[in-house]
Amino acid sequence: MAINNITIGIGLLVAISFVLVFGISSPHQASAVTVAAGGGNGTAPWTIYVPQTINIKIGESVTWNNPTLVGEPHTVTFIKDNDMIPPLVAPFSTPNNTELSAAIPAPNVEATTIPDSSNPNNKLVLVDNSRSSAPVTIDGTKTNVTYLQPGSNYTFTGDESYLNSGWIWPEGQVPPGVPPITAFTMTFENPGTYNYICVIHPWMTGTVIVS
């Protein structure tokens, strides 16, 4: 009886070892790389990507999240040419008699308007640039704009002139009224070295090397 118990025990150990060695380190498992966009806390929020450079294989995916402890957003934004760098706020021209009424129940808001020097009948209204804050991609010709579903997994060809994750917020820190994005996933289908920035903190840079 004792020998049988020992045999069963050894058998279990072998089985567990087999699962640990071949189950967890199996090369057939889908590979997923996670990069932290930002981090830190309210005293010292980080404006870096960790790791800053990653090496992946064709067909692999990368997910960015934001582990910052306070509500500081970041983006993951691939920009081919400098003329595609999006300002966070941009002036739009509208007739002087356009009335802008606040749509939120807060007493201390007013739209920023300035005269339109190129048209005295118009004024300029400063508004949030959707291309900098929303998940969006623009093709290589810089003309076809596609807004993405928040949280969608985007397959990147590398020909895009622009790809923006939208503002990625820490879990539980998404303010009301903005797209509830807390992660962004991309699959890379072509080899190359792809640099990206955060449009809110343009000194934040990262690189994905696909081979």
Ligand SMILES: [Cu+2]
């Ligand atoms: Cu940032």
